[in-house]
Amino acid sequence: MATPYHRLARETPxxxxxxxxxxxxxxxxxxxxLTILLIVAAAVWFAASSSSGSLDGWFDAVGDLDTAHLDYFVLDLLSIALLIPAVLLGVLATGPRPVGYLSSVAGRLRWRWLGLTAVVATVVTTVTIGGSLVVGEVTDPSEASTPTVIDPSTAWALLAILLVVPLQSAAEEYLFRGYxxxxxxxxxxxAIVPVVVTTPLFVAGHGYGLWGLLDVGLFGLTAAVLTIRTGGLEAAIAAHAANNVVLFALDALGVISATDDTGAGPLDLVPTVVSSVLLVVAIEWLARRRGVQRTRDPIPDPPPPLAPMWPPPPYAMVWYQPVQPVTPVAPGPALHPDTPDYPGELPPGWR
Known part of the structure; x- marks a missing residue:
């Protein structure tokens, strides 16, 4: 029986x-x-640059994710992105290995698949969030915001969002939907058990109100389903990055406040519900169409132990060695040539 993503660590010798x-x-x-190193680097940055920020100011503003103060915003996201090397090194140190199976059933991060799902997620997220903003402006024009003119500071903020937010999103996926x-x-x-268990843990990592936490929970559930259905983290990373990039970009442009859920209600869940359904359907269709590998081939049974010989080697004659029957094995689906061995060190006799 093929091994699904959530069982890769268990079904290994x-x-x-x-x-x-x-x-x-x-x-x-x-x-x-790694966080200590980031703090040291931040202290050097604040001391050497003309920034109005300071190390104490960053500590006081941790978690605000205010794009208006770009120094603090980037440092906050980088502090989350440090989870990527931390998770990979932690699993690499203890096993199972190779650590690439934390990324997908192919034993690596499938970059082409990541790019395709990123395009789909960006389109779906932009349409749903943009549509909700248009509907909100039509139904309640008094709540409409005046977009900020794109000046150099706004342009720098947008560039930082494009560069750093995907790392932050990937880090959360490697922790919650990966490890x-x-x-x-x-x-x-x-599969339902790890999906149900990891989603509340993902929600607990966010400091929002009730409706904001429900929104995060819906997204976490969607990301978990995408991970199981596609056999890897790529689709979840793409969906997470697209959602956060669009929200923070709109925040930098002065259209919305990405982290302020004050006054949120049940209607604010509609864009997330719609985008979640569209993402699951679209990525499922794309995965089927492109034949994306969703499971790992099963490990073949080990060969039976050799019969004892007398006298023992090196005195045993060649004709004393028993002939092992060869059982034909039906070839499995072809794997990518870069696919590493199954996770874990294979014991003698398994190669």
């Missing part, structure tokens, strides 16, 4: 129940060390 749980403290330690989903998936065969 090198699986041990303690490996992924032990990766958690390793991830924390690595992330803490945590495979951790929970190593305990159960049912």
């Amino acid at each position: 090198a699986y041990a129940w303690w490996k992924l749980p032990v990766a958690a403290p390793v991830i924390v330690v690595v992330y803490f060390g 945590l989903m495979q951790l929970v998936g190593s305990w159960t065969r049912f």
Whole structure:
């Protein structure tokens, strides 16, 4: 039986129940060390540049994600992006390996598939969010905002959003839909369990009100479904990055406030519901059309042990060695030539 994404860590010869749980403290330690380096770099930046910000000011504004103060905004997103090397190094240190199976069932990040899903996600997100803004302006013109003129500071903010937001989005996906989903998936065969468990954890990482948290939960559920259905993180990363880039770009342009959900209500969930349904349907169709690999081929059974020989080698004659029957194995679907071995170190006799 083929191995789905959430079971990659479990269905490997090198699986041990303690490996992924032990990766958690390793991830924390690595992330803490990288954060210290980022703080040192930020201190040097504030001391050497003409920025109006300061290290204490950044500490006070952590989590605000205010595009008007670009220094703090970029540092906040970079502090989240550090989760990518932390998660990869944590899993690499404890196993299973190769760590590429944290990205997809192909053992690597499928860049072409990531690009295709990014195009789809950007179109869907732009249409749904843009449509909701148009509807809001028509139904309540008093709430309409006057867009900011694109001056040099706004242009720099938009450039920073395009460069840094995808890293922040990918980092959250590697943690929640990658490491945590495979951790929970190593305990159960049912995909619904890691989906249900990781979604509230993803919601808990956001400091919004009720309707804002429900909105985050809907997106987290969508990203988890995309990960399971496509066999990797690419579609979830694309959807996450497209959503955040569009929202922060509109924030920088003065159209909305991306992180302020004050006064939000049930109608504010409509764009997320619509975009989630469209994303799942469109990416599912695209995955079927392009034949995207969704599962990993099963590991063949190990060969039976050799019969004991007497006298033992090197004195045994060649004719004492038993002839092992060869069982024909039907060829599986062709894999990408860059696909590495199955995660984990294969013990002797498995190659």
